[in-house]
Amino acid sequence: MMTDCEAGDIRDLLPEYAHDRLAPAVRDQVAAHVAGCEPCQAELALIGAVRSSLAAQVPTLDTRAIAARVIAIPRRPARRSWVERRWQFAAAASALLMVGVSYAVLGRGGSGMPGVDSTPPRIEAPSGGNGASTGGSTLASNLPAASAQASARLELSFGGGLADLSDEQLTRLLSEIDSFKATPMLDPDEAALLSSLDTVARGGAR
């Protein structure tokens, strides 16, 4: 009979750990715990078994055929969608937060993300962009060069420049984005756990 680990907060992160979606510091803390915790090892193995069992049931799709059907859908004349404009506003509004996140990433001297090219494409903010995107570029260029990744993401987050990418640049960007997976927002419990983990990490590893 599998028993449950009493470190419920760690246990709650196991699916994201299995998908490698945790920040390096948190990932390392989970790994350290799992190394010495049999219930968590068993749960992780179970997650892996469920994941591969379900994946084995999935047929390989003919995505070209699906895309062909989509392409046949009539579309409106070319225009800048409000989705993008709205998204740019949202990005500008969260600018300060993201600078903070980037510095947090840099501040831990992150060992870099797996499978990510160390020289991501530089995305220039469009000339004549709005105030926020100009400000964003300035902030991004002030970030230490140690994390080209973080600054690329920061610049990316200000948008606009994406529209002017060549196909080659876009393809490269897509593969880069795909190499780090989307991760969830924090809720208060997790935030508390993670900040305590970070304290431990600072006191220990450094």
Next chain:
Amino acid sequence: MGERMGDTEREAAAAVDAELIVRWHRGEDRAATLLVDRHAQALARFAASQGEREGVEELVQDTFIRAFQALDSFRADSSLRTWLFTICKRLILDRKRADRRQQGKVELEEGHAVVNFDALDGLVADETAARVRGAMEQLSPLQREVFTLRVTEGMAYGDIAEVVGSTEGACRVHYHNAMRAVKEYLSDDD
């Protein structure tokens, strides 16, 4: 202070999706191909995990067609993938209802739709897979949705809540209850 990478990465992924949508509107067919490539397989996994076997591809295709027809109603503060899952889930429910009508079965409550995993028998030869399937079968449909989105996609509770129409807290409870039920099923099986 957030310690996960997630927020900026999600913004970046959302930026790429948003840009591809704009390019599609502009007439660039390749943008649609890229969008399908980015999300199709995840939708297929979700459909299969909900007991869909026949016509998974058709279901995924219908999901994209619905989505592209309704792109103007897509809100950029939701992730495109989460929105696609939401559409896919609705289509699965519609199908189950239609199937039940066709088979003249008693209309069941939406929350207790029967999933026919027998259709998978020939495909799941592996014993572990068969046991996992058995474990999944005894979950409620909502538990199964939450559990598979978390386990096979690594989705955050907030995104799962959006797909299944619930709250983060409830989804966390459903996940852990499902995990407990799956463990119990598998250990009883030993």
